[in-house]
Amino acid sequence: MSWVCPMCSTSNEDSWANCMVCDAPKPDKPEESFLGLASDEELRSMNAKLLYEAAMGAYERNPAVAASNLKRSAEDGYAPAQNELGRCYYSGKGVEKNYPEAFKWFSKAAAQGNDAAEYNLGCCYYYGKGVKQDYTIAYTWLQKAAWKSHPGAMLELGNCFFYGRGVPKNQSEAFDWFCRAAKKENAAAEYNVGYCYENGTGTFQDYDSAFLYYLRSAERGYRPAINALGSCYYYGHGTEKDMAKAADYYRKAANKGFPSAMYNLGFCFEKGMGVSESRMNALEWYRRAAEAGNGNAKKALARLSGK
Secondary structure, eight states: OEEEOTTTOOEEETTOSBOTTTOOBOOOOOOTTTTTTSOHHHHHHHHHHHHHHHHHHHTTTOHHHHHHHHHHHHHTTOHHHHHHHHHHHHHTSSSOOOHHHHHHHHHHHHTTTOHHHHHHHHHHHHHTSSSOOOHHHHHHHHHHHHTTTOHHHHHHHHHHHHHTSSSOOOHHHHHHHHHHHHHTTOHHHHHHHHHHHHHTSSSOOOHHHHHHHHHHHHHTTOHHHHHHHHHHHHHTSSSOOOHHHHHHHHHHHHHTTOHHHHHHHHHHHHHTSSSOOOHHHHHHHHHHHHHTTOHHHHHHHHHHTTO
């Protein structure tokens, strides 16, 4: 006994749950009452959805096959597949990286009201990926997705208001959108809320709240928040001063490749704060931070080397 894959026409053993070539799921036997009732468009839509589901199931195991199935589904007009295909081209996973192609597929999916695609299209305009940078158009698409409660769009819409990009600067409005995204457990938004509380930006200054939001974000592995926790312990913001904990958090963020944390850890070693004083370790962390583009670290290296 065998079954023929409806996606790629490959013959498969009856006991296999998925196609050995394209990973499409084995189709269920149709109900007799259903036969002949579906229109061509309905069948095409069902086929596109199956292709999409097969692609997502195989994405980690075989990105190239997944991208191929996504393209077939996307060409049949399935919005989730169009968005995911755009992400493939944006990241270069399963296909060669191609920002204009990513932009094209995000546009197709966004035109159908797909919130993830609206967010991705907004990001393309915001960062100038695959299209000329345009903050005003970016704001329009991000707003569409944000009002559909897309966490990433809420975050980026907050950034539009925070920096005045595509919309007049309004840090209170930025804080509001950061809070909305933070409620959706977006780590970057949680960090931004903490930053606003620590600095009194868009809201009142509250070190205790800043510390709590930094902690939530850091627990999700967000590097800027881990570094910020180190500074909370260093300055005693929202917690008691503890140089050992400050150095520990700086080290955690530095080991994750965060340049500011590398500099901060180097400073701790130079001054013997929370760690044993070590000029050699200070120079090493300053060097790493400088290579990652940190300006303060470059100045520290010049100072220690007498240049």
